Amino acid sequence: MNDSVLALGLATLLGLMIGSFLNVVIYRLPLMLQAQWDAPLGDTPPDAPHFNLAVPRSHCPHCQHALAWHENIPLLSFLRLRGRCAHCQAPIGWRYPAIELITSGLFMWSAAEHGLGFQALAWAGFAAALVALAAIDADTRLLPDAITQPLVWAGMLAASLGLTGIGLNEALWGAAAGYLFLWTVFWLFKAVTGKEGMGQGDFKLLAALGAWLGWPALLSLILIASFSGAIGGLWLKLRGQLDDNGQLAFGPFLVLAGLWVMAFGPLPWFLI
Numbered sequence: 001m002n003d004s005v006l007a008l009g010l011a012t013l014l015g016l017m018i019g020s021f022l023n024v025v026i027y028r029l030p031l032m033l034q035a036q037w038d039a040p041l042g043d044t045p046p047d048a049p050h051f052n053l054a055v056p057r058s059h060c061p062h063c064q065h066a067l068a069w070h071e072n073i074p075l076l077s078f079l080r081l082r083g084r085c086a087h088c089q090a091p092i093g094w095r096y097p098a099i100e101l102i103t104s105g106l107f108m109w110s111a112a113e114h115g116l117g118f119q120a121l122a123w124a125g126f127a128a129a130l131v132a133l134a135a136i137d138a139d140t141r142l143l144p145d146a147i148t149q150p151l152v153w154a155g156m157l158a159a160s161l162g163l164t165g166i167g168l169n170e171a172l173w174g175a176a177a178g179y180l181f182l183w184t185v186f187w188l189f190k191a192v193t194g195k196e197g198m199g200q201g202d203f204k205l206l207a208a209l210g211a212w213l214g215w216p217a218l219l220s221l222i223l224i225a226s227f228s229g230a231i232g233g234l235w236l237k238l239r240g241q242l243d244d245n246g247q248l249a250f251g252p253f254l255v256l257a258g259l260w261v262m263a264f265g266p267l268p269w270f271l272i
Contacts, residue, residue: 060087126151170214174213178208232252
């Protein structure tokens with residue numbers, strides 16, 4: 001078998017499996033964080049049921065039916081069950097297979113671009129983290145530190161190992177400048193309007209993108225995210241789906257910008 005075909009096949013399967021796990025992270029991590037915030041320190045009842053990324057087993061959110069192994073095969077189970085729970089026939093959200101397919105596609109891109117090796121794994125992991133962050137932010141307006149902060153350090157570590165194609169200095173200054181740029185915008189906006197225009201998770205996400213893509217990519221990242229965010233906001237406004245204060249999550253648009261620059265590089269000079 002041709003090595004490139006083998007690499008794409010392995011990447012496809014691994015991406016589907018990781019995408020299935022990301023669906024668990026996207027649903028459970030915000031609930032885990034909320035439980036920590038709601039419970040006083042050390043006040044968790046000893047008989048409280050365990051809830052984390054591993055337990056309980058995956059189940060239907062409608063009837064709580066625990067999924068058998070053959071009902072939990074990435075993408076294939078969704079197709080076999082025709083998008084419905086085998087127990088109660090409630091519809092399964094379209095986003096579950098979509099996350100699996102998107103993650104698989106990004107893993108395939110990593111393998112096609114970098115072959116089988118640590119460089120491909122690094123970029124695949126970066127992309128998977130971004131997919132999870134985009135979905136969590138879209139749902140909850142949260143960009144969890146549990147993902148953003150390790151992603152910053154992972155970017156600098158990957159740069160130091162020569163896995164991202166940029167030097168450690170570029171990664172370090174990309175992280176610092178990315179964070180400081182949105183931090184400055186946040187405080188200027190608050191000083192002028194008295195309102196908070198974005199969450200601090202956005203600072204950390206742009207810092208992570210800077211660590212992986214380097215400080216020269218920051219202007220492209222900001223322009224792509226801002227332009228796509230404006231289009232997304234206009235579309236939601238026309239559909240009457242913006243919240244009461246007219247704000248929308250900025251994280252998905254930063255993720256879109258990060259994936260674009262990862263795949264195609266920074267914008268050409270005449271577009272900046």
